[in-house]
Amino acid sequence: MNDTVPKIRIRGLTKAFGSKKVLDGIDLDVEAGTSFVIIGGSGSGKSVLLRCILGLIVPDAGSIEIDGEDILRASPARQEALVQRIGMLFQNAALFDSMSVADNIAFGLRAKRRKEGDHRAPRLSRAAARSQAGDILKQVGLDPSVGALAPSELSGGMQKRVGLARAIAGTPEILFFDEPTTGLDPIMGAVIDGLIVDCVKRLGSTAIAITHDMASAQRIGDRAAMLYHGKLVWQGLASELMHSGDPMVDQFTHGRREGPISMELRR
Template sequence: MTDAFTPSARTPKIRIRGLHKSFGGKHVLNGIDLDVEEGTSFVVIGGSGSGKSVLLRCILGLIAPDAGTIEIDGVNLLTASRGKREELIGEIGMLFQNAALFDSLPVWENVAFGLLAPETKKHNDKHPRLTRAQARERAGEVLTQVGLDPSVGALYPSELSGGMQKRVGLARAIADRPDILFFDEPTTGLDPIMGAVIDGLIVDCVKKLGSTAIAITHDMASAQRIGDQAAMLYQGRLVWRGAASCLMNSGNAMVDQFTHGRREGPITMELRR
């Protein structure tokens, strides 16, 4: 069995220690320890309600954990000044499960949304202040990167297929060239071919940016395509960590049951509740 937590000799891009979060009497995260090295694409798997989305929301600052530390580049987000915390979280791009596009905005404004919100960024060489014309040009560039013609920028989300909406969501996530990318169930609602296309785009974008990525998914094919490393959450704990290529033959009974969809195994009682 691969250890769920192996300390790193160098400062990781993301370091989590002793993370706890409960809602009422339900313990969702129960002491998470995790290192994600810079430039790594990391995948978290686990059943519904296992805490995957809560973990991402804690890192993003959308949910306050009950205990523990969350560090980015060695800085604890939970004790950092508001300015520093916003600076670090501002370096995270997010692809939401259902794309989460703004129906009232054309595609190009959806893609450039973060670029047009100057109050959320400290402008520097990496994040210069852009005019609307420059932001629209940048939107066209990233639409091309995800396989869409820049002319799609003039359309509205309701005019796009599900696969095209995912691509637009990915374009928005990478538009500001973030250091960290999060992917929440990136292939949900897509057919297997389009899912593979989106995964390929994710891999290409992450490599081009040199970003550190964390994805949560139920899709084992997707997990193996986009992940370098993987971990499994069960009952609020990381019970396994290893190479994503080993997900289907991990040697861990819980991981094997989950990845192969077996009814019988160590998590049977969980399924029968």
């Protein structure tokens, strides 16, 4: 029996918007130092789950623990301190168009408070943050000179790399990836996945990724789960996604028109 406290533990998480229940009693453990991938169709609740952990959405019921501490029942200051331990790679990178690449990364560095939420600690100066940004760009395979460019001057793959650089700024204990390969060709998608795996291992971080890309899910994940109608209908090794033996997972991962999901959609 494993008595180790998971890095992230979720129990009975529920969230509804009006009459639509988006999360319906989610139970999930993510062990420290592992990468967990969540798959599921549009509207299945994947993004809502991440936003609940980030504190952007307040769930209706349940608990979300980080290192055994329930963030939903912590004080506002403590909630902020816990969330500060999370880095996020947003879908489409979500870079600030008005800032240079270096300033985008520096923003993440300067916004980061010291561990344990010490609000008295001075923030990093802009000059120091920009200097560090060059080193972080190297970690995602970009020359520091890219820091002088605007996001609009970058290709989609380069924007993803910069988004990853901003996410790992401040060496977060937890990393979230929202559809990290969306809009990329298969080769660049594999490159980004490789960078993600390298960064997670180098930092010793715990990661959660949501994706529709089955190749990406298997490259990034140690374990995986499928969300359907707000419930986790399957959990297992990411390497088993394509041959899980579960009818819903098999239909989704192989993109089959016929199966339990399509039959429900026709009703």
